Amino acid sequence: MVGCELYLKDKTDWLIPLLQTEFFGPCADHQDLRKNEKNVFCIDCNLEFCRHCKVHSQHLSLQICKYVYQDVVRLQDMQKHIDCSRIQTYKINGEKAVHLNPRPQAKDAKPSTKSKTGAACEACGRYLQDPPNRFCSIACKVCKFNPIFSPLEFPHFLLPES
Numbered sequence: 001m002v003g004c005e006l007y008l009k010d011k012t013d014w015l016i017p018l019l020q021t022e023f024f025g026p027c028a029d030h031q032d033l034r035k036n037e038k039n040v041f042c043i044d045c046n047l048e049f050c051r052h053c054k055v056h057s058q059h060l061s062l063q064i065c066k067y068v069y070q071d072v073v074r075l076q077d078m079q080k081h082i083d084c085s086r087i088q089t090y091k092i093n094g095e096k097a098v099h100l101n102p103r104p105q106a107k108d109a110k111p112s113t114k115s116k117t118g119a120a121c122e123a124c125g126r127y128l129q130d131p132p133n134r135f136c137s138i139a140c141k142v143c144k145f146n147p148i149f150s151p152l153e154f155p156h157f158l159l160p161e162s
Contacts, residue, residue: 017046072097086134099137
């Protein structure tokens, strides 16, 4: 695919709820079971659930992971639903992942000395590690290419102060 448009492969009513969801809270239905954190998102129902919630077992879903205290999703899983090109990826346990929302960044942050480009996210200004990436997260790409979505709709979206 050439360019960097936000190509949505399927119906995407689930995308904004995914980006707005706070994951890893305990599941109210499975309080007595271990590993009951809500870390799976049901694309069909637009809600998060835990591994023990069998009602969603036949639905389309995405497993959410943590990387440096932030929510990420496996690139391989997310690419089935949206175009993730030009979004910064990270290796987590040997698999590529993308952030759902922008990572926090200090006001006076400078590009890493390892970064050769000094490139920044087009939506939030966060420094990017690898060219030719243009976005640090899925939320940033959504905001940039869909003007109907505001960065304020996402819980962890912080714009740089001018």
